[in-house]
Amino acid sequence: MELNWSRCVICQQDTSEPLKCPLHSRDPSDKTGVYASFLNNVEQFSVIDAVPVELLFGNNETVEKFVSHSAAWHKSCYLKFSSSKLAKAKKRTHKHDTEERRPRKRKSLEVTKCFLCEKGEEESVLHEVSTFHTDKNIRDMITELNDTQLLTRICGGDLMAMEAKYHLSCMVKLRNRHRSLIRKQSQVPDDIDSKMNESRAFVKLTRYIEEAVTSGTHLFKLSEIHSLHVTRLEELNIHKQVNKTRLKARLLEKFPEAQEQSYGKNSVLVFKEGMKKIVHDAVKTRNFS
Ligand SMILES: [Zn+2]
Ligand SMILES: [Zn+2]
Structure with a gap:
């Protein structure tokens, strides 16, 4: 991040505290030396990981750059980086190290x-x-x-x-x-479980149909078969949409002897023997009517 040189280089805040620039100080001593010792302190603070204020400039800031921008700071901010503060910080980290490193x-x-x-x-x-x-x-x-x-x-x-x-x-x-x-x-x-359960449910459904056919039922309303299958799946904790047409196709594949017939809105699966009976019954009704 680029420094805003018109503000305090340390905190970058615009406060009521006046800015001091060492280049403008009345002290005739080495003016750039103030920058040098400040930057040196910053570096030492960062080495011991005790920088008192988060700084927006890194280690690549130079005295020359500070001079060319007439870097200024708040006195209170500058004092946080004083050599005496640095010495204290060093003492603290040293104590920290010896105290805490070994036991925990x-x-x-x-x-x-x-x-x-x-x-x-x-x-x-x-x-x-x-x-x-x-x-x-x-x-x-x-x-x-x-x-x-x-x-x-x-x-x-x-x-x-x-x-x-x-x-x-x-x-x-x-x-x-x-x-x-x-x-x-x-x-x-x-996934494997539900696939297995699904085929289990389908097998159950075909058994049911087989048994029903054996005991003389040859006609199955598709809607009833469908809801029976859905209920079975739900019992097995599978909650999914079952496509009626696909279910019908699977059943017709399983029972080639069955046929699909439509009576109005109702689709019906009719088994061959059932077909015979329907025809038989139809003939019978016609004969007796
Ligand atoms: Zn400041
Ligand atoms: Zn990361």
């Missing part, structure tokens, strides 16, 4: 990097894991994915406490990986 390794994550891809802010903006829900969410996903590399990275404890950061795109990738895993886990066996 709390900050196992490098907080300036995305814990998913281990790249820094140069990739894209880093986001913080900000709520307990997100922490649990991420943890669950990684655990289910059984990604050992990621698991070791997050094992240190709560991601929020570890100040874990991530790129949005990396989080999206993780979520997608997890989603496709879930899909794989749940769908494949389910």
